[in-house]
Amino acid sequence: APGQPLINLVTPVSPTNCGGSDGTITIDVLNGNGTGFEYSIDSGASWVLNNNTFIGLTEGTYHVFVRNGDFTCTVTSQDNPISLTPPNPPSITNSTITNVSNCGLNDGEITVNVSSNPTNFQYSKDSGITWQASPTFSNLIKGDYYIYVRNSNGTCATPLTNNPVTVTEPIAPNITNIITSNITDCNANDGTITIIGSSGIGSYQYSIDDGITWQPDSIFLGLADGFYNVFIRNSNFTCIVPYANNPVSVDGKIPPTIGNITTIDPTDCGLADGQITITATGTGSLEYSIDSGLTWFAINIFTNQTGGIYHVLVKNADGTCIVNGGTINLIDPIAPQITNVLVNDPTDCGIND
Helix, strand or coil: CCCCEEEEEEEEECCCCCCCCCEEEEEEEEECCCCCEEEECECCCCCEECCCEEEEECCEEEECEEEECCCCCCEECCCCCEEECCCCCCCEEEEEEECCCCCCCCCEEEEEEECCCHHHEEEECECCCCCECCCEEEEECCEEEECEEEECCCCCCEECCCCCEEECCCCCEEEEEEEEECCCCCCCCCEEEEEEEEECCCCEEEECECCCCCECCCEEEEECCEEEECEEEECCCCCCEECCCCCEEECCCCCCEEEEEEEECCCCCCCCCEEEEEEEECCCCEEEECECCCCCECCCEEEEECCEEEEEEEEECCCCCCEEEEEEEECCCCCCCCCCCCCCCCCCCCCCC
């Protein structure tokens, strides 16, 4: 009878990584009929002549057979079936997220929870580009993170089933409009700023002093002339947002400036030909008064005035910012006074002495 092959040893080497195809099976054979051997690892469905090492094998179960090179005397391994088993992949249960506490911060956190000792694994938040030994990723900004876990020897990188993990931050409010009301008169503090916001979380708080003080009311009253830096934030104190067009101006009234007052006294006693001329400047049209504000005129020259005391005032044409120019005295010429008349009669008839 033909000599029968004797399978001396079967040496399996499992794949080095999950899903890998670098497993091998080596079959050591003795005896035979001198025609070489054919080898099969699929129960004889396919054969390889004189090559006792099968490479590029994936995870699975293999059935080893050997026969002589002339197709006689097929024998099987006592170790059948042969199993190639890769490393066990990590088992990820879930992830715990701590969202960013405030707009623009990087205090978010993701902790990966695994079913066994977390020190046996390495962890990645960027699809396996970088790895770390800790299951907790700290100092995160808002965004999407693709979590992977692998064995500490670098095998079996496994994604989290619910990738990506999203770290959020509070929604920032926006200032959509600012309405201002300017000062109504000089030295008045009655300006207003009204802030209109949108988006964000819940209600808002508002500031017009660079965020030093805040109030829940969007209307600021009793403002003086000046510039104000407007801010808005969520009512839970998160996401301070400045107005894009800071500073906001509340304009006051500008008072007139009296430069000079010239007078022309009446030319004779009792005549009304005196004159007062008021020279003043301002941001617009002005009005003038010489009777303490009882009457006002758009002209600055007052003619046909009698002698006397006049109280000069100047204001803006809209009635604001009355400026006191003081008192002016128009003086009539000094009239002579006849204190006595002495009479001497003529000394004789016809004489004019």
